[in-house]
Amino acid sequence: MSSAPLLAVADDPPVSLWRDAWGRLIRNRLAVAGLVMVLVLAFAAAFGPMLTPYDFLSQNLDARNAGPSLVHLFGTDDLGRDVFSRVLYGTRTAFVVAIVVTALAVTIGVTLGATAGFFGGLFDRIIMWFTDMTMSVPNLLLVVVINASLKAPLSQWMETQYLATLNPFFRETIWIDFLLVFGSMALIAWPPYARLVRAQVLSIRSRPYITAARALGLTNRIILTRYVVPNAIGPLIVSVSAGLGTAMVLESAFSFLGVGVNPPTPSWGNMISDGLRVWQHYPHLLAVPAIVLGLATVAFSFLGDGLNDALNPRGSK
Amino acid sequence: MSETLLEVKDLTIEIATRRGPATVVDGIDLHVGKGETLGIVGESGCGKSLTMLSLLKLLPNKIRVAGGSAMFGGRDLLTLNNKELRAIRGGRIGFVFQDPMTSLNPVMRIGDQLAEPLIHHRAMSKAAARQRAGELLKLVGIPGAEQRLDAYPHELSGGMRQRVMIAIGLACDPDLLIADEPTTALDVTIQAQIVDLVKGLRQRLGMSVVWITHDLALIAGLADRICVLYAGTVVEDAPVDQLFAEPAHPYTRGLLASIPRMGAPDSARLSSIGGTPPEPGRRPAGCPFAPRCPLAEDVCRTTVPALAPLRGEATPHRVACHVANRVMEAA
Amino acid sequence: MSPALLRIENLKKHFPVRLGAFGEKAATVYALDDASFDILEGETLSLVGESGCGKSTTGFAILNLHRPTAGRVIYKGENIAVFDEARMRPIRRDLQIVFQDPYSTLNPRMTIGEAVGEPILFHKLCSKAELPGRIERLLADVGLPGRFAQRYPHELSGGQRQRVALARALACEPKFIVCDEAISALDVSIQAQIINLLLDLQEKYGLTYLFIAHDLAVVRHISDRVGVMYLGRLAELGTREQVFADPLHPYTKALMSAVPEADPAGERTRQRQILEGDVPSPLDPPSGCRFHTRCPIAMEKCRSSVPEWRDTGAGHFVACHAVP
Known part of the structure; x- marks a missing residue:
């Protein structure tokens, strides 16, 4: 028997690629800053509305358009509503929309991309043709068309249902808002995920360790779950992190244009839109939501970049 | 020269x-x-x-x-x-x-x-x-x-x-x-x-x-x-004939011995060098080859050998090894 | 002579490819054509x-990792070349493979212990309780300490990775291992370690190897028999002594002559036979004998007719019109 090999790494604890990536992530200052900001925003979205002294809808017409003060941290708007509470609630809206939309988009994208990559052939070509088609339609146009064509008939239907059943659920038109926003945004957000996952699966499928697993007689199911998926997931995490930020911006953009979440539900987008009308007199009404939106975007982008460097160390710089 | x-x-x-x-x-x-x-x-x-x-x-x-x-x-x-x-x-x-x-x-x-x-x-x-x-x-x-x-x-x-x-x-x-x-x-x-x-x-x-x-x-x-x-240092420097005729550094000798030769008689096993080269940043003190060297002595683990003419002569054959001279004379 | 473990008959593997910017041109890569040979029990046969x-391709086709286009691979009396994945599964235990690139043959997300233990559990070769001991024994077999299981x-x-790949192949208790350029990517001093390990394991477990390599010095060292291939066809096959000491095919002769030797004086005086030109494309292999475009002794006949694969005596096979 040949002599025992020297072990350069013998005394360090074993390091999995995940732990290694985590180590790289927390050494990256920008990524940590991004991560902290995302966590703070997420906390605000989850608990903020419960902690504020004001309801986001409660109006105080005696204190309209007040500047920031100790009573109203970020001041009040033209109806005397507390801007701080509204921004917190807008954070919740942004997170709910971003998470649901990204989850939907990832589900559609991963399913289509993985099947296209794994089975290939005609199936692959049809799915990819469909993906390219979707990508080539201008996003805004698609959302506006969906909203314009579906909103009225849906509201109508809800109203008929309410009158017929008197179920209070049907009176809440906010569900239509969310359904349309989620649906239309997911519809434009999935193609990049499909492309990414397909490329990942294609590249992993040709790695020698997949052939090695086949040579051991392992079944397709084991190969998919233990070999393909864990190795494909890194880039997907990066993409999802960036996607959450993008979804928040999209939501704000649509709300700003009036095709997203509708008042009185607060959204950064419709707050910016309201603030824009009066910014010369009451700049805080525009500044506060705009700054928060900017911070959120920057946070997700730092985190996404950090995750990318951490999970794909060779591709960085 | x-x-x-x-x-x-x-x-x-x-x-x-x-x-x-x-x-x-x-x-x-x-x-x-x-x-x-x-x-x-x-x-x-x-x-x-x-x-x-x-x-x-x-x-x-x-x-x-x-x-x-x-x-x-x-x-x-x-x-x-x-x-x-x-x-x-x-x-x-x-x-x-x-x-x-x-x-x-x-x-x-x-x-x-x-x-x-x-x-x-x-x-x-x-x-x-x-x-x-x-x-x-x-x-x-x-x-x-x-x-x-x-x-x-x-x-x-x-x-x-x-x-x-x-x-x-x-x-x-x-x-x-x-x-x-x-x-x-x-x-x-x-x-x-x-x-x-x-x-x-x-x-x-x-x-x-x-x-x-x-x-x-x-x-x-x-x-x-x-x-x-070897590991970022010159361990041996010699005219080609001398290097192949009388390799002085244990690493060179290990390398030459591990090449299967077309003309050589059948031998069941190749002679091989155990272990692997050190990673950068994990170089041992002393001679970098010492941990794998069959001839290493205490001095090899503490002092880096200098690249010096073999047997102290004015020869173009230079080697960085504490024990090479002695081994070559014994051979 | 030992009995044949595997009998390969007229094995072919052609890959259809699409060329041109829009994949409009269909073509075929003639990767392997009409290979026939036996792999004997306990031997090391090199290609x-x-x-x-x-x-x-030959190694992959024998293991049915690439389904052969035509021909037969006889194992235990059955033609496994036509088996589907489910019927191959129990047979895969016996027929294993180790690949060239040690950096990509292991799943980066699995520990060494998981990688080595997976085939044992999958083929139900021992209970869960026995597994750690078994993994440790396998790692010891390939010269790695047991604590590597957590790495x-x-x-x-x-x-070290190549040792793990070997341990993983051994986990199934195979009879036959294809070593597909298994040492080509390693440094010289490490190559020697792995070659010795392969020989040790063969002795211990009575393994049969199909050793695929391009380094003739290594092949000369470890093979019992050697097959020489050129552009998808076998040119010559025989015992190590037959092929190295008495090569018949002009390509074998040129190949031997091109291998450098660690002998400065001999190299300076050595008369090399240097082949002209390059290997033609397997998309459009030459007619007749595929070597005729570079062969120093090609005749008219070589351009038109494919030389027959025949035994010149004592199991020394060759495909050449010029060999009597």
Whole structure:
């Protein structure tokens, strides 16, 4: 028997690629800053509305358009509503929309991309043709068309249902808002995920360790779950992190244009839109939501970049 | 000994890691005479390519020269500015890389890639450069050279592309041609063609050659002198016949013994060197080979041996080993 | 002579490819054509040749990792070349493979212990309780300490990974291992370690190897028999002594002559026979004998008719018109 090999790494604890990536992530200052900001925003979205002294809808017409003060941290708007509470609630809206939309988009994208990559052939070509088609339609146009064509008939239907059943659920038109926003945004957000996952699966499928697993007689199911998926997931995490930020911006953009979440539900987008009308007199009404939106975007982008460097160390710089 | 063309002294190269800089090349001394062919032999990670790349400031990111000098034509290459270096790169020193597929620009015609250094360094006219490019292709044995000038790299085979690389390296009649594992990516019959070509060109053009390789058998028939590198240090430096006849460093001897020889009688097992080379940043104190060395003594684990003439004579055979002298006398 | 473990008959593997910017041109890569030979129990049979000669394809086709286009692979009396994945599964235990690139043959997300233990559990070769001991024994077999089971592939050197790949192949208690350029990517001093390990394991477990390599010096060292391939066809096959001391095919002779020797004086005086030109494309292989475009002794007949694969006596096979 040949002599025992020297072990350069013998005394360090074993390091999995995940732990290694985590180590790289927390050494990256920008990524940590991004991560902290995302966590703070997420906390605000989850608990903020419960902690504020004001309801986001409660109006105080005696204190309209007040500047920031100790009573109203970020001041009040033209109806005397507390801007701080509204921004917190807008954070919740942004997170709910971003998470649901990204989850939907990832589900559609991963399913289509993985099947296209794994089975290939005609199936692959049809799915990819469909993906390219979707990508080539201008996003805004698609959302506006969906909203314009579906909103009225849906509201109508809800109203008929309410009158017929008197179920209070049907009176809440906010569900239509969310359904349309989620649906239309997911519809434009999935193609990049499909492309990414397909490329990942294609590249992993040709790695020698997949052939090695086949040579051991392992079944397709084991190969998919233990070999393909864990190795494909890194880039997907990066993409999802960036996607959450993008979804928040999209939501704000649509709300700003009036095709997203509708008042009185607060959204950064419709707050910016309201603030824009009066910014010369009451700049805080525009500044506060705009700054928060900017911070959120920057946070997700730092985190996404950090995750990318951490999970794909060779591709960085 | 003939006149010295290149003299590298105490060259040290560091790589930036998470734990701070790690030494990858540790005080290398080597020299190349005019018209001489030097073989640099070592395993992956021993610093053989970095040493040569550093001379022309071609080191990748995060790797930098930390000390030493490299005298070439009366000037220290390591102190030249970029403009001065450009005149030397591709002008007086030609470089041939391992992978001819990725070292050629895929969207540029062969002829234009060949003419570029001529226009740049020799201020030739386009027409003259093209004519010279055709001659160069003929020189490296490419059939139908004139027509090949308009070909793109992907239209040529691997062997042909490596010939083109060599032609580019030779374009400005360099004094020194550095070839970094130029045949590693090629098949053995094509490797034989390339080796044959370089041997012939060397004689015809009278240039010096540095040939970097991991293959001792390949370099045996090609080099005048061989430097053996291990973990960023020169462990042995000797004329080729002496190195193969009486290898002095235990590493060199281990390497030679681990090559299966075509003519040798059947032996059940190859002699092998246990263990693996140290990673940069985890180099042992003392001799870097000590942890794998069958002859290591206490002094080897504490003191770095100097590269000194074998048996204390004025011989070109130099070795960096505390025990080599004693072992060689006993043998 | 030992009995044949595997009998390969007229094995062919052609890959359809699409060329052109829009994949409009259909073509075929003739990767392996009409290979017939036996692999004997307990032997090391090497396949040598230059890139694109089809030696790796042969290994993949025998293991049905690439389904053969035509021909038969007889194992235990059955033609496994036509088996589907489900019928192959129990047979895969017996027929294993180790690949060239140690950096990509292990799943980066699995520990060494998981990688080695997976085939044992999958083929139900022992109980869960016995598993750690079994993994440790396998690692010891390939010269690695048991604590390596907790390590991840990226923490290991190339040589160590190749040892893990071997342990994984051994986990199934195979009879036959294809070593597909298994040592080509390793450094010289590490190569020698792995070659010795392969020989040790063969002795211990009575393994049969199909050793695919391009390094003739290594092949000369470890083979019982050697097959030489050129552009998808076998050119010559015989015992090591027959092929190395008495090569019949002009390609074998040229190949031997191109191999450098670690002997400076001998190299300086040696008369090499250097082949002209390059290996033609397997998309459009030459007619007749595929070597005729580079062969120094090609005749008119070589251009038109494919030389017959025949035994010249004592099991020394060759396909050449010029060999009497």
